[in-house]
Amino acid sequence: MNLCGMDGTCHGRSRRAPVAKMQISAAAHRQLQFCMPAHVAILIALLLWTTDAAFAAPLRYRLEVVAPDALKGTVSRSLDLVRWENYEEMTPELLDRLVLEAREQARQIAATEGYFEPKIDIDVDRNLEPALVRITIDPGVPTRISRVDLTLQGSVAEDPTRLEQRLAPLREQWSLRIGEVFRQVEWTDAKATMLKSFAAKDYAAATIASSKATIDPDAHSAVLEVTLESGPAFRFGETHVTGLELYRPEIVLNLNTITPGEPFAQQELDQLQRRLSATGYFASVQTGIDIDPARAAATPITIAVIEAPPRRLELGGGYSTDTTYNLTFRYSDVNANGNGLQWVTNVRIAGNTQTGSLLFNLPPRAEGYLDTLSGTIDRSDIQNLVIHAAAAGVRRRTIDERDVHSYEASFHYADQSPQGADGSAAHALYLEYRRTLRRVDAPLSPTRGYVASVGVGGGVPGASTAGFGRVIAQFAYFQPLSVANALELRAEGGAVMVDHPFNVPADLMFRTGGDTTVRGYAFQSLGVKDGQAIVGGRYYGVASAEFIHWVNATWGVAAFVDAGNAANSLSSLDPAVGYGLGARIRTPIGPLRFDVAYGQRTGGVRVHMSVGVTF
Missing domain, CATH: 3.10.20.310 (membrane protein fhac)
Known part of the structure; x- marks a missing residue:
């Protein structure tokens, strides 16, 4: 038995049977009345009334499907018996026809799920009200894939080396593996995915030249063959x-x-x-x-x-497990000067943090740069440390997000008051160069590849409380282990080279802990102890490993372990460890995470929520 053709689909049949009724014209009815004795007319009228009553009470039935879960749902949704179940003019003859067709429809449905020799029994019990139609399906032995042949033809085949380079990833990504049950829907999806993947690079006009699934009912096996026609290479x-x-x-x-x-x-x-x-x-x-x-x-x-309308006013609220409840006010005009100059004002109140910012984004330059001027004021009270800070600066970055070079010049001022210790203030004219590489399959929801970022900067002597150097590095790695399992690794660290940490503005020092760093610990609770407060340290390091199992295309579960801390010397950088379990949801803006983590150092359990990639 062969399932052949470009789409390889199985088609069921649906028939609508007309319902015949006998009608007697009004003229004929009057003639009967005038030509017959009264008692005969009464008898005929009674019979006609009984016939009309029979037509007014249509046959009712309900459907029951007895089959393995792999078939039951599909059969219960797809049979014509389901669609006609509430038909008000159902007749015994029409029900018989639907039952007869249901056997072939169920056979075709079983074939799409890989069962080509099912045993199907249909029983109709008309003594019940409504009548019971029971379909029992024994699917038998499933048909499994025994061989897969994927080939390319056309201009791509002119170079044997290039042919193999393009064919190898298609074979690796092919979703129907040898030994798996052959299913029609998965067969169709696999071909579409193969074509989309191949046509996404060079060969935009590629088509499926031929596809065939050859079924051997005796061996319960399927041989799959797909050939793509590349067409010309596009530029x-x-x-x-x-x-x-x-x-x-x-x-x-x-x-x-x-x-x-x-x-x-x-x-x-x-x-x-x-x-x-x-x-x-x-x-x-x-x-x-x-x-x-x-x-x-x-x-x-x-x-x-x-x-889009150039001017936009936004008011919003939300909740974060790091900063609790938050309220945001944002006003923007993306065409402030009639030539694409963007002006953005933002005010955010989040728990014990209040921030106001003003940004001017200049139109993109022909040289491939985006320029931003910004100013920020901030007050925070986190881990018994009150910080009043302000910053203003200019930043230039390249346009391509996959390889970003950014240059920044900014002035920072911060006044910090730790509870139970002396306060301090510092300022700095800060210069920084940063490069970020993104080599991932999807920028917002990566599953394969890596992201790496290195920033090098420093405070200018004479224009800062003290001259200093600063370096920060971040790395994230994404690796699928199988169709349903994935591994994510993350590491980051930084250092500020300065004689005394209080000579550097607090927003350029390091604290860690929270939703996106070390789970199991409160936001910015890992750092240097000063009185009853946690202040920023000169060094920090964070590492994380996470295993994710995707239950389906949207939902997943994760197990993770994090470690990290901040300190004023490398010798005192003692990592705090947190580990736990979480849920994952794929969204258009990146993965949504809901985690429950245990902080080994504190002995406490914390809930964390975050969305999107970490950096």
Whole structure:
């Protein structure tokens, strides 16, 4: 038995049987009345009334499916018997026809789940009210995949080395493994995923040339064969923008890092779309290319935008296990000068922290930079340490989020008052260079790859309370272990090179602990003890390992262990350990985490919630 064709689907049948009724015209009825004796007319009228009453009481039935869970749900939803169950004019003849067709429909459904020789019994008990239709399915031995043949043809096959380079990841990512039960839905999804993955790089016009699933009922085996036609290799051409009214095309074009002649990659278009959407200029952004093979040498990029209202006022509230309840006020004007200058004012009250900020984001530059001017004032009372701080500065960064170079010059002032100890104040003219590499499969919800960041900076002598150097490094690694299991590793550390820690503004020193650092401990509770307060140290280090098992495409469970601390010397950097279990939910803005952690040092249990990637 072969299931062949481009889609390899099984099709069921659905028939609607007409219900016949006998009607007597009004004229004929009057003729009967006039030509028959009275008692005969009364008898006929009684019979007609009885017949009408029979039509007014249609046959009722209910369906019961007895089958393994793998089949029961699908059968119960898919049979025509289900769709006709509440039909008001059901007749015994129509029910018989539905029962007859249900046997073949159930057989086809079983085949889509990998059972090609099921035993199906259907029993109708009309003595019950409503009548009972019971379908019993013994699926038999499932059909398992015995061989998978994936091949490529077309221009990609002209170079044997390139052919193998493109075919190897397709084989690795193929979801239907040898020994697994053959299921129609998974077969269809696997082919679509293979085509999408292959067409995402170079070969945008690729198609499925042929696909076949050959079933051997005697051996209960399936041989799967898929061949993709690559078509020509595509390269990017010129960029065309539509939908602009308020802004010059340069605002869009300066954010595009794709150069004409570059090999096609869907990832580049997706990255461009996310970058444009994040600017605040647009309510909608769509990117694409022309997949006409005749234009493969220089396929034009199309960017269609819908502009967002420039001015926006936002009021919000929320809850964080680090800072408890919070309230946010935000006003923005993304076209303050009529030329794309963005002005953003933000006020946030979160537990014992109050922050106000003002940002000016300049339009993107043709040289590939984004410039920001910012000012911030902040008051916090965390771990018995009250800090009043202010900062103002300018920052320039490159546009491509996968390889960011940033340059910052800022002035910082902070006054800290630890409970039970002397207060201090410090200021600094701070200069920093930072580079961040993102080599992940998905920026917001990575499952494979790494993120690395290194920042080097310092306080300028003469313009700071004391000259100092500062370095910070962060690293995160994501590795899938199987389809359902994944491993995440994280490490970060930093150092401030200065004679006395109180000569550096508090916001440039280090404390740790909380939702995204060392779980099992309160927010910024790990650091240097000063009186009854925890103050920032000159050194810090954090490491974390997390194992995640995904129950389905959305929900997962995690086990983790964290360790970290901050101190004024490397010799006193004694890591505090926390470990626990948590739940994971995939969301459009990144993974949502709900964790319960035990702090080994404190002996306490804490609940932590966070969302998105750590850095």
